[in-house]
Amino acid sequence: xxxxxxxxxxxxxxxxxxxxxxxxxxxxxxxxxxxxxxxxxxxxxxxxxxxxxxxxxxxxxxxxxxxxxxxxxxxxxxxxxxxxxxxxxxxxxxxxxxxxxxxxxxxxxxxxxxxxxxxxxxxxxxxxxxxxxxxxxxxxxxxxxxxxxxxxxxxxxxxxxxxxxxxxxxxxxxxxxxxxxxxxxxxxxxxxxxxxxxxxxxxxxxxxxxxxxxxxxxxxxxxxxxxxxxxx
Ligand code: ADE
Numbered sequence: 001x002x003x004x005x006x007x008x009x010x011x012x013x014x015x016x017x018x019x020x021x022x023x024x025x026x027x028x029x030x031x032x033x034x035x036x037x038x039x040x041x042x043x044x045x046x047x048x049x050x051x052x053x054x055x056x057x058x059x060x061x062x063x064x065x066x067x068x069x070x071x072x073x074x075x076x077x078x079x080x081x082x083x084x085x086x087x088x089x090x091x092x093x094x095x096x097x098x099x100x101x102x103x104x105x106x107x108x109x110x111x112x113x114x115x116x117x118x119x120x121x122x123x124x125x126x127x128x129x130x131x132x133x134x135x136x137x138x139x140x141x142x143x144x145x146x147x148x149x150x151x152x153x154x155x156x157x158x159x160x161x162x163x164x165x166x167x168x169x170x171x172x173x174x175x176x177x178x179x180x181x182x183x184x185x186x187x188x189x190x191x192x193x194x195x196x197x198x199x200x201x202x203x204x205x206x207x208x209x210x211x212x213x214x215x216x217x218x219x220x221x222x223x224x225x226x227x228x229x230x231x232x
Contacts, residue, residue, distance in 0.1 A: 001041070001042075001069045001070070002042050002043070002044065002066065002067065002068045002069050003041055003042070003043045003044075003068065003069065003070055003071075003072060003229065004043070004044050004045075004046065004062045004066065004068040004070070004071040004072065005038070005043055005044070005045045005046075005072055005074065005225055006045075006046055006047075006048050006055075006058060006059075006062070006071060006072070006073045006074070006180070007047060007048070007073070007074055007075045007221060008047065008048050008049060008050050008054075008055070008075050008174075008175065008176050009047065009050065009075070009213065010047060011213040011214065011217055011218055012074065012075040012076060012213070012217045012218060012221050013045060013047055013074075013218065013221060014218045015218040015219055015221060015222035016038070016045055016074075016218075016221055016222050016225050017034060017045060018222075019038060019039075019222065019226075020034060020036040020037070020038050020043070020045065022036050022037065023035060023036030023045070024036065028061050028065055029057055029058075029061050031046055031047065031048075031049070031057075031058060031061070032046065032047065033045070033046045033061075033062075033066065034046070035066075038225070038229055039225075039226055039229040039230050040229070040230075041229045041232075043229070044062065044066050044068060046058055046062065048073075048176055048180075050175055050176070051151050051175050051176065052097065052149060052150075052151055052175065052176060052178065052179035053151075053179070054176070055175075055176035055177075055179040055180050056179040056180070056182070056183050058180075059071060059179070059180045059183040059184060059189075060183055060187075063183070063184075063187045063189050068189075069190070070122070070125055070189070070190040070191070070192075071180065071184060071189060071190070071191045071192075072125070072129060072191075072192055072193070072194075072225070072228065073176065073177060073180060073191070073192070073193035073194070073195075074193070074194050074195075074220075074221040074224055074225060075174065075176075075195055075196075075217070075221065076174070076195055076196050076197070076198035076209070076212060076213060076217050077090060077147060077172035077173060077174040077195035077196075077197055077198065078154050078160070078172060078173045078174070078197070078198065078199050078200060078201030078205060078209075079171070079172055079197040079199070079200045079201065080148070080160060080163055080164055080167075080170045080171060080172055080173050080201060081143075081164070081169075081170065081171045081172075083141075083143070084143055084171050084172055084197055085141070085197060085200070086197050086198065086199060086200065086208060086212065087140055087141075087196065087197060087216075088140055088141040088142070088143060088196070088197045089133050089134075089137055089140050089141070089142045089143070089194060089195070089196050089197070089220075089224075090142075090143045090144070090145070090147060090171050090172045090194070090195050090196075090197060091126060091129055091130040091133060091142070091143070091144045091192070091193070091194050091195075092121050092126070092144075092145075092146070092147040092177055092181075092192070092193040092194075092195070093120060093121055093126060093144050093145055093146070094118045094119060094120045094121065094145075094146050094147075094181075095118065095119050095121070095146070095147055095148070095149060095177045095178035095180075095181040095182075095193075096109055096117050096118050096119075096146060096148050096149070096167070096170075096178055097109065097111070097148070097149055097150060097178045097179075098148040098149065098150045098163060098166075098167060098170070098173065099150035099151060099152060100150075108166075109167075111182065114182075118146070119178065119181035119182050119184075119185050120181075121181065121191050121192050121193060122190040122191055122192055124190075125190050125191070125192040126144070126192045128192070128228060128231065128232050129192040129193075129194050129224070129228055130142065130144055130194075131227075131231065132224050132225075132227035132228035132231055133194050133224045133227075135227050136220075136223035136224045136226070136227045137196075137220060137223065137224070140196075143171050143172075145169060145170075145171045146167070146169050146170050146171060147170070147171060147172050147173070147174060147177050147178075147193065147195065148163065148167055148170045148172075148173050148174075148178065149173070149174055149175055149176060149177045149178035149179065150173070150175065150178075151175060152175070153175070153205070153209075154173050154201035154205065155201070155202075155203070155205040155206050156202065156203055157202040157203045159201070160173070160200065160201040160202050163201070172195055172197060173201050174195060177193050177195075180193070181193075194224055196212075196216070196217060196220045196221075198212035198213060198216075198217065199212065
């Protein structure tokens, strides 16, 4: 079974790539894909780059060209819900695009012609990923639920308050997950995603995010991916 491991940024995936010494690098759609073995399993690791379009392209290439069997995203997110603090872990059960608004033709957040706002992750894969995250990072607080995505780095308290008001059950915000979830829905591909919280998407986010990315994100991703692959 071929597993795709996806992160948006080099800093989120560096420690995973370091564990794949025999990997082969290939370029497709302007991206580097590393094929190899990790913890005894065949994997393709790739940096999606940042934002929904980049993530959607990456997912489509993984599915159509690499014929992967499942896609796992690992990275960081801004905490939105009250109890979701820096260092916590959020596993997505569903995704929504918080910046999609074709109203009044369609309801706000609804993906036109899909008749839905939310795209679920795969139940069984999500359970496996949540168990791996819990065992890799036992001292962190763990959450499961809605993650919202948009083509904005949310870096003001005013904007995160507005997101909380319009989407009260959103746990965290990032810039890729909902796009991958939609592509996976279209192709019937299994998808799960885990994010460690790097900032609170507030006025301090521009300071907290780079520090967390530099010091913590990659280690967390590598630890979670290791537990996940060893257990499955
Ligand atoms: N990823 C990590 N922090 C984020 C934020 N504040 N906004 C969007 N994506 C993020």
